[in-house]
Amino acid sequence: MQSDEPIWSAGDGSDAAAPDRGVPQYPIGSVDRALRLILLLAEQPRIRLTDAAKHLDVASSTAHRLLAMLQYRGFVRQDPVSKTYYPGPALMSVGSSVLNRIDIEGAVKPVLVRLSERLKESVHLGILEGANVRFIAAAEGPTAVRVASRLGRTMPAHCTSTGKALLARLSDADIAHLYPDEELEQVTAHSVGTRTGLRLELSSIRQQGYAVNREGSEDGVASVAVPIPTRAPGVLLALNAAAPIHRLSSSQYRAVAALLIEAAKEIGDQIG
Template identity: 30%
Template sequence: MPVTDFNIDDESPEASRGVQSVDRAITVLEILARMGSAGVSEIAEEMGVHKSTASRLLASLDQRGMVQQNSERGKYQLGFSILRLANSIPGRLSLVREARPVLEALAEQYKETVNLAVLRSNYAVNVDQAMGPSTLSTHDWIGSLTPLHATSSGKVLLAALTSEQRQRILKETGLPAQTARTITSKQELEKELLEVGSSGYAVVFEEFEIGLSAIAVPVFDHLGTVIGAVSMSGPSFRFKPKEMPGLIEDLKQAGQDISSRMGYSVE
């Protein structure tokens, strides 16, 4: 007796119905995410299906904790299982991995060095770098501990902290002069940090190293917390961020792109 091979036919009626059910369940979740809460009739109308269909979908999702019913009004809202699923995502996201293609694109576009920095032990630590094709862009900043008060990334990270957090850090590190242009006055630094918070970027001109200029923007996580800074740097004689058309906007967009990859939403 011949052996028959059984293959799952993705185009079979059963498979099609299964895919349709999954699609409809996701649609229900999207509706509740958008509306906050909704009744069976509202969901059925939004989806263009019969109330009984919407009711069955909600019942299945309710059993899995994906939605829950508001006992007071009988409307449904997203359940705690959705929150658990969402909270599992950030832990698996790597800032360096998510930022890498954005850094490379910026370095290629502007032919300068682009760095990604995070706050660690009172310093801005460069955790990744994309080198521009220029022969002058040869310094490897990865792993470098740079002072917060004298670098563009550092100022972005400082500006995101509370006044109390900043005071604690600056009390421990002080404001040592790196060059003649380094800001060593707390009052002057606080004034600049307010501007950084307002404008969304920080620029330094030979404050950390003679002959080096840089500009940085923040990177946010899914909670809206600043978790890093993207900076672009180059020789002061040619790299003048505020005079380069489109650079500030492109750098801000890069920061937003990385933030989106980390789960941040501006809405």
């Protein structure tokens, strides 16, 4: 007989390329190199000038000029402290626009349903939109007492595990831009209330690879979230599992995250 208890335990930098259509009759080297840098950002969230020069096999001065033009058009930004480059607003807008034309919910629903049945809890997929997270796909848990679907809802990113998993992929400069004030909106008494506190939490998330939330978005609810790897530059997606707080303790976080990471990879492979 199948147990009704939740199953919490978890049982190179090459070019990304489109299908080969042959070399164009009149190739434009500078355009090709710029596009290759954009594709590189799909593989790595941040790149250094030396990374770009090595990837293109060009001088640093040439790579700098290409990155400067991409930065001028908003396709990349540069962190003022680390000097690394990461996707800019134009690239993120293009990626989100393409993503919105895809039936994401239909594509990922089978994965979400399987994950929900395995965990016996509700799962959600969210996308970062500015300082908010919007939930674009979900599967409710099978038990009578469960976390209700948040499909279609938008919430402050810093108050959810999904949002924090996404914010952790941004630079400190981006966080400062999204949150210009030290005091942050609190949805519950347990929501992170300061930008300093948020930065400390994001630093921990980057190290451990997953985000957690305990009554930060809703009283009585706990959740774990992980980022979804995609090949679409600038598109930030994350997957979470949410449960009544008494069914998800801190000792279970790592096992839940392992299952989420497995499902996130499958989703990333499906949607590109």
